[in-house]
Amino acid sequence: MFTENANRIFNRSIEEYHRWDDVDHPIDNPYAPGTIDHLLYHKNWIDTVQWHLEDIIRDPAIDPAEALLIKRRIDKSNQDRTDMVEYVDSYLLDKYKDVTPAEGARLNTETPAWAIDRLSILALKIYHMAREAERTDVDDAHRAACRKKLDVLLAQQVDLSQAIEELIEDIEAGRKYMKTYKQMKMYNDPALNPVLYGQKK
Structure with missing residues (x-):
């Protein structure tokens, strides 16, 4: 199934990113260029790096100059993310x-x-919520709350995967176009x- 393969690729991308946990670590896409697998891996890598940029910029003690640089990176990442979605749609078209x-x-x-985009983000939510549910530096209530949220995310993944499969079918x-x-x-x-266009030359 398409989504089974996509979720497997997303998980691989997330796991490989977290070997370094470094927003500047270069992507090493293991799939052949021009394949849907290559597009899906690249898409999720962008999402994973941006997830961590969003974490960094929320540090209350961040230097304002550094925050501005990260905001510029997030803006570019958003554009890259959109471009990758369009590449996936072009492949399917x-x-x-x-x-x-x-x-x-x-x-x-x-x-x-765009549904696959949501599936990629969902894989990230599941990964990080699972890590929260396993923390040893928090109390049982925190872990229990995170496990409950994780159950909801996993159910969402099943439902969204099924909806994408049905859309592709x-x-x-020819029932949808x-x-x-x-x-x-x-x-x-x-x-x-x-x-931007209002700035004085």
Whole structure:
């Protein structure tokens, strides 16, 4: 199943990142370029690095200059994340380009890749909540609360995985069709962000 493979790749990416736990450690993608596995690993690596950048920037004692640099990295990471989602959708669009939608075929509320994006983030939540549930420097109440949250996250993973499988099956059968829109992020574009285009030369 697609999501079984995706979750396995996400877990591998997360585990390999945490061997170093360093936001500057270079990615070493083990999958062949041009494959869906390569895209999924790269996508999750971006998500994992950004997760930890978001942690770092929330340090109350962080130097403001360093915080600004990290905020710039997070902005770039958000754009990279969006680009990777579009690459995954492009891969799937090409894969199913010969499928003729049935009469009355419907458009889904989101593309498969944006649902896969949520699955990638969910894998990170599960990893970190599991670590919280195993901490030895906290009391039993903390661990119990985290285990309860972990159970919910695991249930969400099952449900989301099933929903993605059903969406892909519907696309393969022509019951639904894909339509993608380039994400027109405005805050990074100097021609569209008033703060940027309003700056004096």
